[in-house]
Amino acid sequence: MRAFDLTEMSFLQHTWSLRIEERLYTLWPLGLQLLLSRATGA
Numbered sequence: 001m002r003a004f005d006l007t008e009m010s011f012l013q014h015t016w017s018l019r020i021e022e023r024l025y026t027l028w029p030l031g032l033q034l035l036l037s038r039a040t041g042a
Helices: 015-040
Strands: none
Touching: none
């Protein structure tokens, strides 16, 4: 519940969602490519 404490808003507090989004857009395509290459035997 600390994430919703509006009295302790930090300047960089919103960046956690940007880090999660960055991981999503970089790691998922790489993982999908790896899985597809193993499935096709290439």
